Amino acid sequence: MTPRHDPCFPGGTPEDTGSRSYEPVRVGRISYMNVAPVYYGLNNGQKPDWMAMTCAPPAALNAMMAAGELDVSPVSSAAYARHQDKWLILPDLSIACFGPVMSVLLVSRHPFAGLAGRKVVLTRESATAAALTRYLLASDGIRPCLTVGRVRRADDLPDDTGAALVIGDAALREPWAARFDHVWDLGAMWRERTGLPFVFALWVVRKSFAEAHPDRVSAVLHQFYRSRSAGAGHLSRILPEAADRLGISPEMCRRYYHRLRYTLDSAQMAGLSAFFRGLYAERIISRPVGLSLFRDPGLQDAPGHERPIASACRRS
Amino acid sequence: MTPRHDPCFPGGTPEDTGSRSYEPVRVGRISYMNVAPVYYGLNNGQKPDWMAMTCAPPAALNAMMAAGELDVSPVSSAAYARHQDKWLILPDLSIACFGPVMSVLLVSRHPFAGLAGRKVVLTRESATAAALTRYLLASDGIRPCLTVGRVRRADDLPDDTGAALVIGDAALREPWAARFDHVWDLGAMWRERTGLPFVFALWVVRKSFAEAHPDRVSAVLHQFYRSRSAGAGHLSRILPEAADRLGISPEMCRRYYHRLRYTLDSAQMAGLSAFFRGLYAERIISRPVGLSLFRDPGLQDAPGHERPIASACRRS
Secondary structure (H helix, E strand, C coil), rough: CCCCCCCCCCCCCCCCCCCCCCCCCCEEEEEEEEHHHHHHHHHHCCCCCEEEEEEEHHHHHHHHHCCCCCCEEEEEHHHHHHHHCEEHHHHHEEEEEEECCCCCEEECCHHHHHHHCCCEEEEECCCHHHHHHHHHHHCCCCCEEEEEEEEHHHHHHCEEEEEEEEEEHHHHHHHHHCCCCEEEEEHHHHHHHCCCCEEEEEEEEHHHHHCHHHHHHHHHHHHHHHEEEEEHHCHHHHHHHHHHHCCCCCHHHHHHHHHHECCCHHHHHHHHHHHHHHHHCCCCCCCCCCCEECCCCCCCCCCCCCCHHHHHCCCC | CCCCCCCCCCCHHHHCCCCCCCEEEEEEEEHHHHHHHHHHHHHHHHCCCCCEEEEEEEHHHHHHHCCCCCCCCEEEEHHHHHHCCCCCEEEEEEECCCCCCCCCCEEEECCCHHHHCCCCEEEEECHHHHHHHHHHHHHCCCCCCEEEECCHHHHHHHHHHHEEEHHHHHHHHHHHHHCCCCCCHHHHHHHHHHHHHHEEEEEEEEHHHHCCCCHHHHHHHHHHHHHHHHHHHHHHHHHHHHHHHHHCHHHHHHHHHHHHCCCHHHHHHHHHHHHHHEEEEEEEECCCCCCCCCCCCCCCCCCCCCCHHHCCCCCC
């Protein structure tokens, strides 16, 4: 076995770089269990010394990215829409679902169309789920009275509440269906309407950092892909801890993780575009949103058919 | 931008290694379009000089791996069952489906149960699909008269053929439903019976190579994860070429790729185990099959709860 080197530090380990001794790359990590598979490898021996990890709730990571306190982080899709000029999307990483997601619910005392004019409480914990709720209502022409508040338990909601958006642990743990006539899974509603996946969070890099250090961003990407692959192979180790922290049964926890997707393929990109277009069309956001991706410097452009895939298939 | 180094060669680029100048790692690539997304990055600028790629049909890659002519390659699941003592499975890589796969069909002139005693022709092109067909029949207690032959077009099949297994391009391209009363998608049948994904191919490494060069195998893994992620982000570039080569419409090709999975998560591992158990129970294979995974040297063991995930969530 060769001496221990870090295979993902461009130009070798810090000791090798001589005058090029970099600051660590500052990387965010969502402090919720839903992201555990992506960080599994990084949390279990794969984190190189040149990655400095900060663990915080999603809203805090959004703010730290906006303040330039992190270089790379998951952010909510709604935060990307606000800061698209400063951030680039990292390829093939997201928190997404295709159909029911289990942890983003609209619980209601009335049929969907009956929410017009009624009070709908949006949890303050998620900007993206709140924007999705507003879009689903607005695109059906339903204009409720929207408020923001605390939605953790059914008892949190006053009697005049028509419906409430509940996310995360509270959505998974509380028996909402026992207390409300209608419980809609917003991942399922989105798929029914669009046929597309829904993307709750993206990994982004600050544009200025990516321009200065494309090879370092590429090395971070390597680390995330390998870490996520390690997580996919060790879900059975993640589940007991996750079930315990979420306070749900291991079986429900298993179903939950099988709902989540951490990739960002073309269907998910289409879902993201459709979401941003819908938000702009309903004037929930004030500007159209473009999807600007970080271009991995190791990946050449292959425009059109100039370099057909078939020709790459040869002995070398 | 830093000088160009290869971030995935352990210990630096070959020029840096002084006395440790390795032979290239010999890596296999299936010459079919179904695997194009996994190799997309490697085919488009990401392939380092120390990976030597050999492109061949699946059966040839199985044979080359068995002969020690390749170090790392995709192999059919059936081939892994035969060579489990010599190979280790690479984590999180496979060719799999969960439900219909479109390209593995049993076409029949009779209802499923009516195949007892009738001639069923298995294409010689796929050992795994043939084993799956035999298992699905045997576990229902149906004993047909199995033969092996050419199954490319409906006209290939003599009148005394009760059913035939057809795979790959021929399954996608020919209008089988127009010529046969029954067309079963074996990916869908497998999911209906087991609730599990089906894994057609695995990436493996020769045990002796992995023991001698664990860091090099880890570097190959990095390359595959990054290459697959690039493919996921560029499916729109893969589709026209693939549709053209397969001779199907771009829309059908898009649906086909959305059916395929290239990961190997715990559900897929469970599907693989169930398949091997089934083959052994029906005496289609003569030995039980264990799943031996390559252990990434960068990934520490995390047995039980000794290193809870939560504790890894801190500022560093």
